[in-house]
Amino acid sequence: MNAVTIKDVASAAGVSVATASRVLSGHPATSPDSRAKVESAAKELGFMPNAQARSLRSTKTDSIALLISDVRNPYFSDLAHAVEQHARAAGLMTFIGNANEDAAQQDDFLATMLSRRVDGLVIVPQGLNEESNQPSEMMNRVLSSGIPTIFVDRALPSIQVPAITANSAQALDEAVATLHSLGHQKIAFIGGPKHASTALERYSAFDTALANNGLHADEALHFVGDFQPASGALAAQWLLDNPAKPSAVIIADAPMAIGALRVWRELGIRVGADLSVITFDEVDAMLIHDPPIATIGHDLSQMGKMAVQALREVMAGHQPEPEELISKFTLRPSVASAKATQVMEGKVRP
Amino acid sequence: MNAVTIKDVASAAGVSVATASRVLSGHPATSPDSRAKVESAAKELGFMPNAQARSLRSTKTDSIALLISDVRNPYFSDLAHAVEQHARAAGLMTFIGNANEDAAQQDDFLATMLSRRVDGLVIVPQGLNEESNQPSEMMNRVLSSGIPTIFVDRALPSIQVPAITANSAQALDEAVATLHSLGHQKIAFIGGPKHASTALERYSAFDTALANNGLHADEALHFVGDFQPASGALAAQWLLDNPAKPSAVIIADAPMAIGALRVWRELGIRVGADLSVITFDEVDAMLIHDPPIATIGHDLSQMGKMAVQALREVMAGHQPEPEELISKFTLRPSVASAKATQVMEGKVRP
DNA sequence: CTTACTCATGTAAACGATTCCATGGAATCG
DNA sequence: CGATTCCATGGAATCGTTTACATGAGTAAG
Numbered sequence: 152m153n154a155v156t157i158k159d160v161a162s163a164a165g166v167s168v169a170t171a172s173r174v175l176s177g178h179p180a181t182s183p184d185s186r187a188k189v190e191s192a193a194k195e196l197g198f199m200p201n202a203q204a205r206s207l208r209s210t211k212t213d214s215i216a217l218l219i220s221d222v223r224n225p226y227f228s229d230l231a232h233a234v235e236q237h238a239r240a241a242g243l244m245t246f247i248g249n250a251n252e253d254a255a256q257q258d259d260f261l262a263t264m265l266s267r268r269v270d271g272l273v274i275v276p277q278g279l280n281e282e283s284n285q286p287s288e289m290m291n292r293v294l295s296s297g298i299p300t301i302f303v304d305r306a307l308p309s310i311q312v313p314a315i316t317a318n319s320a321q322a323l324d325e326a327v328a329t330l331h332s333l334g335h336q337k338i339a340f341i342g343g344p345k346h347a348s349t350a351l352e353r354y355s356a357f358d359t360a361l362a363n364n365g366l367h368a369d370e371a372l373h374f375v376g377d378f379q380p381a382s383g384a385l386a387a388q389w390l391l392d393n394p395a396k397p398s399a400v401i402i403a404d405a406p407m408a409i410g411a412l413r414v415w416r417e418l419g420i421r422v423g424a425d426l427s428v429i430t431f432d433e434v435d436a437m438l439i440h441d442p443p444i445a446t447i448g449h450d451l452s453q454m455g456k457m458a459v460q461a462l463r464e465v466m467a468g469h470q471p472e473p474e475e476l477i478s479k480f481t482l483r484p485s486v487a488s489a490k491a492t493q494v495m496e497g498k499v500r501p
Numbered sequence: 502m503n504a505v506t507i508k509d510v511a512s513a514a515g516v517s518v519a520t521a522s523r524v525l526s527g528h529p530a531t532s533p534d535s536r537a538k539v540e541s542a543a544k545e546l547g548f549m550p551n552a553q554a555r556s557l558r559s560t561k562t563d564s565i566a567l568l569i570s571d572v573r574n575p576y577f578s579d580l581a582h583a584v585e586q587h588a589r590a591a592g593l594m595t596f597i598g599n600a601n602e603d604a605a606q607q608d609d610f611l612a613t614m615l616s617r618r619v620d621g622l623v624i625v626p627q628g629l630n631e632e633s634n635q636p637s638e639m640m641n642r643v644l645s646s647g648i649p650t651i652f653v654d655r656a657l658p659s660i661q662v663p664a665i666t667a668n669s670a671q672a673l674d675e676a677v678a679t680l681h682s683l684g685h686q687k688i689a690f691i692g693g694p695k696h697a698s699t700a701l702e703r704y705s706a707f708d709t710a711l712a713n714n715g716l717h718a719d720e721a722l723h724f725v726g727d728f729q730p731a732s733g734a735l736a737a738q739w740l741l742d743n744p745a746k747p748s749a750v751i752i753a754d755a756p757m758a759i760g761a762l763r764v765w766r767e768l769g770i771r772v773g774a775d776l777s778v779i780t781f782d783e784v785d786a787m788l789i790h791d792p793p794i795a796t797i798g799h800d801l802s803q804m805g806k807m808a809v810q811a812l813r814e815v816m817a818g819h820q821p822e823p824e825e826l827i828s829k830f831t832l833r834p835s836v837a838s839a840k841a842t843q844v845m846e847g848k849v850r851p
Numbered sequence: 852c853t854t855a856c857t858c859a860t861g862t863a864a865a866c867g868a869t870t871c872c873a874t875g876g877a878a879t880c881g
Numbered sequence: 882c883g884a885t886t887c888c889a890t891g892g893a894a895t896c897g898t899t900t901a902c903a904t905g906a907g908t909a910a911g
Contacts, residue, residue, distance in 0.1 A: 156897055167861045172899060182859055197642060202616040203553035203562075204897035207866050212553075222578045222585075222597070232573050235599060239606075244613050247572070247597045249585060256589075263594050266552040292547060380785075412789045422791075435730075436786040439762045441772075506867055517891045522869060530889055554867035557896050 155196045164192035175200065206268065214244040215271040215462065216264040220252045220378075224406050225434040226451070227275070230304065233455025234273060241463060243270070250277055252378065258289035265292070271299040271462045276307050278346035286310065299465040303458040305348045306473075313464075313471050315457045316349075319431070319478035320356040322447040323401070326429050326480045327360035330399045334489030335427060336366065339397040341374045341386040341407055350378075353403050353431075371395060376407050383410025390426075391418070398427065398489045401447075405432035412440065427486045442484035449476045505546045514542035525550065556618065564594040565621040565812065566614040570602045570728075574756050575784040576801070577625070580654065583805025584623060591813060593620070600627055602728065608639035615642070621649040621812045626657050628696035636660065649815040653808040655698045656823075663814075663821050665807045666699075669781070669828035670706040672797040673751070676779050676830045677710040680749045684839030685777060686716065689747040691724045691736040691757055700728075703753050703781075721745060726757050733760025740776075741768070748777065748839045751797075755782035762790065777836040792834035799826045 161171035166185050174181050174189040175198075192198075206212040217234050219227040235245040246269065248260035257277050264272065272293065279286055286294070286307060293300060294310065302314035330338055340357045343350030358368035374389050376382035386407065390400055402408040408430035415422060422428050423442040430437060433448030457474055464471040511521035516535050524531050524539040525548075542548075556562045567584050569577040585595040596619065598610035607627050614622065622643065629636055636644070636657060643650060644660065652664040680688055690707045693700030708718035724739050726732035736757060740750055752758040758780035765772060772778050773792040780787060783798030807824055814821040 157899095158897080168898080169861060169863095169900080170859080173860090176899075178900095180859060185859080199612070199615050199642075201557070201618065201897050202613075203557045203618065204866090205899075207551070207553045207557055207868085207897080208899040210866080221582070222572060223575070223582050225573070225575065225578075228572045228575075228578045232571070232599065235572075239609075249582065259589075262549070263552075265549050268551060268553065292549075409785050409789050416789065416791055416793075435759050436789060439759050439766065439786060440789060441766055441791045443766075507869095508867080518868080519870080519891055519893095520889080523889090526869075528870095532889060535889080551867050554896090555869070557867080557898090558869040560896080 155198050157198070157200070159196055160189060160193045160198045163196060164188040210268070212268055212270055213242060214246060214267075214269050215273060216246045216248060216260070216269045218248045218250060218257065218260055218264075218272070218274045220250045220275060220277065221406075222247065222249055224378075224404075225436065226405055226432045229434065229451040230275075230455055233452040234303075234458055235455075237456050237459040241459060243459075250275075252277065254280070254287050258287050261289045261293055265289075265296065265298070269298070271466050272301070273458050273462055274300060274302055275304045276302050276348075278305070278344070278348065279307065279309075281346050299462060301458060301461050301465060301471075303454065308348060313461050314473045315454060315461060315476070316473070317449045317454070317476045317478050319353065319447050319449075320359065322478040322480040323353070323356045324360040324363055326401060326445070326447060327357070327364050327366070329480070329482060329486065330427060330429070331364045331366060333427070333486065335399040336489070337372065337395045337397040337399075338366070339372045339374065339390050339393065339395075339400040341376055341383065341390075341400060341402045341411065343376060343378045343403050343407075345375060347378070350403065357401065369395070372397060376403070378404050378406060380406045380410030380413075383407030383412075384414045385410075387411035387414035387418075391420070399486070400426065400428055402428065402430040405430060405434045405436065408432075408444065409436060412444075423485045423487050427489075429480075429486060433481065440485070444485040445481060445483040447478050447480050449478045505548050507548070507550065509546055510539060510543045510548045513546060514538040560618070562618055562620055563592060564596060564617075564619050565623060566596045566598060566610070566619045568598045568600060568607065568610055568614075568622070568624045570600045570625060570627065571756075572597065572599055574728075574754075575786065576755050576782045579784065579801040580625075580805055583802040584653075584808055585805075587806045587809040591809060593809075600625075602627065604630070604637050608637050611639045611643055615639075615646065615648070619648070621816050622651070623808050623812055624650060624652055625654045626652050626698075628655070628694070628698065629657065629659075631696050649812060651808060651811050651815060651821075653804065658698060663811050664823045665804060665811060665826070666823070667799045667804070667826040667828050669703065669797050669799075670709065672828040672830040673703070673706045674710040674713055676751060676795070676797060677707070677714050677716070679830070679832060679836065680777060680779070681714045681716060683777070683836065685749040686839070687722065687745045687747040687749075688716070689722045689724065689740055689743065689745075689750040691726055691733065691740075691750060691752045691761065693726060693728045693753050693757075695725060697728070700753065707751065719745070722747060726753070728754050728756060730756045730760035733757030733762075734764045735760075737761035737764035741770070749836070750776065750778055752778065752780040755780060755784045755786065758782070758794065759786060762794075773835045773837050777839075779830075779836060783831065790835070794835040795831060795833040797828050797830050799828045 157168050157171050161168040170185050171189050174186050215238055222228050231247050238245045250257035300312055302312050306314040306316050342354050361368045374386040376386050420426055429445045431447050433446040437444040437446055454476055461471045507518055507521050511518040520535050521539050524536050565588055572578050581597050588595045600607035650662055652662050656664040656666050692704050711718045724736040726736050770776055779795045781797050783796040787794040787796050811821045
């Protein structure tokens with residue numbers, strides 16, 4: 152392997168390891184002479200410092216961890232990319248971990264990162280345990296360990312950690328108002344699991360939006376999914392079978408939307424004609440869809456930037472304020488007037 | 502922070518650090534008695550071993566690195582997910598790095614991983630330097646360092662490293678034959694940059710496929726893109742302006758397809774009617790598209806599995822054979838008979 | 852010319868684990 | 882019963898760096 156150590160460099164340069172170390176890590180107290188000798192020796196030998204030895208002594212690793220639920224979800228891969236780019240600009244390496252919406256994998260990743268002594272943690276929290284209503288044991292350990300941590304996208308209400316979240320109440324309101332003004336009376340909502348903070352907020356923001364627009368909120372119009380494509384597919388069928396015959400639907404994330412859209416297409420339901428659709432997460436797949444899907448979303452690059460900024464604040468010993476991005480509603484042709492929808496009733500349901 | 506070390510555990514348990522270490526790392530020579538004492542002490546104190554100290558001494562990190570070009574490309578995020586899951590099953594942590602199709606970022610990531618002494622490397626190589634026709638300096642260092650490495654998805658012809666690749670010649674042939682049988686005479690190809698091995702192979706496999714089907718290969722029907730959405734958008738326009746008036750097109754990756762499809766939709770070109778489209782990479786976005794896009798693709802989960810297997814072989818000191826997955830062509834409604842296309846000529850170009 | 856101060860350098864002690872080696876007690880065997 | 886083997890244990894060396902401290906040369910001030 153790479154058996155060349157700083158000792159080799161030092162002796163090749165004819166100086167002590169201390170001097171070599173000082174030169175290589177940019178310590179000011181070095182003479183131009185030894186600087187030259189050490190640098191050329193290092194280059195000559197192809198010296199590559201051992202990061203573990205270095206951070207064992209210096210107790211910093213210049214790295215952070217990002218815990219998301221799934222890289223395959225375009226929302227999170229966009230976020231991961233943004234976080235990584237901004238961290239990189241600050242000289243920090245980012246470790247990306249998948250929780251797969253699974254508490255065990257989340258804890259596993261956190262344990263590994265704690266062991267590796269990363270300098271900070273950006274977490275999209277998976278929510279509290281459903282029975283105990285507590286954070287997982289490993290999450291507690293992270294929090295009590297004092298390692299700089301921030302939450303992004305979601306927050307855990309009971310836990311005192313700076314968070315960067317998105318507020319979509321206003322956008323949802325706008326979306327519902329738009330649907331209402333187009334004549335839609337029955338609007339369904341395909342939401343996330345009840346243990347995720349974002350999911351809960353969206354259910355209640357949706358109901359509030361209905362109320363604001365003089366519409367009747369009704370549990371029967373909520374579908375409780377799990378943010379994954381398969382549950383979107385189930386929801387698609389549920390919607391068609393729903394006795395209230397909703398003419399419009401709002402979906403709480405992109406993967407569920409992808410699952411649902413596929414089912415509707417296969418069944419011949421014409422989105423934007425038979426059914427009006429609005430989805431959270433402004434990702435590519437929604438824009439190339441024919442017709443393009445109206446979305447409620449926010450700037451992920453911005454969110455990543457704010458997350459890294461906030462984390463660096465914490466790392467510097469400060470206590471940044473929680474910040475909220477305001478989501479934006481973008482109308483697109485997947486939304487049509489309710490008239491068109493009535494046609495569907497006769498067509499797809501005999 | 503987490504100031505509890507193995508020393509604390511040892512003294513709490515009333516044994517030496519050596520014994521504590523043996524218990525905690527599962528060494529057989531330990532008595533049930535001390536095992537019990539050490540384990541309970543460790544749990545009590547919330548001991549979390551310092552990974553750097555451990556691997557500094559033991560020279561293994563139980564981690565591998567995966568270098569891809571972009572997490573936001575669904576093809577690669579699917580691959581990353583597969584690699585990660587299989588590595589995880591083998592007790593290995595995966596570090597995912599983005600090259601952003603950029604040699605500098607690639608080298609940066611490799612340097613960091615070399616410093617961190619990962620046990621192995623799975624690389625989607627970015628291709629040789631365009632001027633020197635050589636691998637980058639850092640890549641050379643990786644190769645000469647002797648660290649177990651395999652290539653996945655792409656290969657570098659001149660370099661002797663086990664690779665898991667996909668062969669799409671057969672699928673391309675089938676795709677072209679299908680188009681030809683539907684009456685298409687002019688088929689365009691939107692390819693990748695000339696320095697990527699996969700890109701080159703696909704150009705020539707495409708031309709071979711044309712020849713096999715009695716069609717004339719023509720440079721003027723090649724568009725040289727860069728695998729990114731923006732170049733797909735350019736290609737979309739190029740195709741419409743192409744004097745040969747192609748009635749069908751094959752696109753060499755999903756991001757370019759996404760870029761192109763969006764442009765065509767905005768211009769009112771009806772895919773599957775005005776224009777027949779086949780794309781590489783069987784990703785979600787192609788399946789929810791209306792109409793669904795015919796694809797040439799392979800099983801990424803399988804590819805990830807083979808990559809991890811091959812890497813573990815190398816890590817064990819063996820020399821695995823290079824393996825090739827055979828890509829599959831899947832016909833979908835984005836492909837129609839050439840008749841429909843002739844209609845477009847009148848319609849979209851006055 | 853002495854004193855004080857700066858500055859580059861080297862020596863050696865950390866950092867927190869693993870692991871080689873020596874030790875001594877218990878168990879086994881002839 | 883003495884010799885041999887086995888096995889759990891602790892002491893100490895080790896991995897490759899950084900860094901506190903001591904040193905000695907050079908310089909500026911008095």
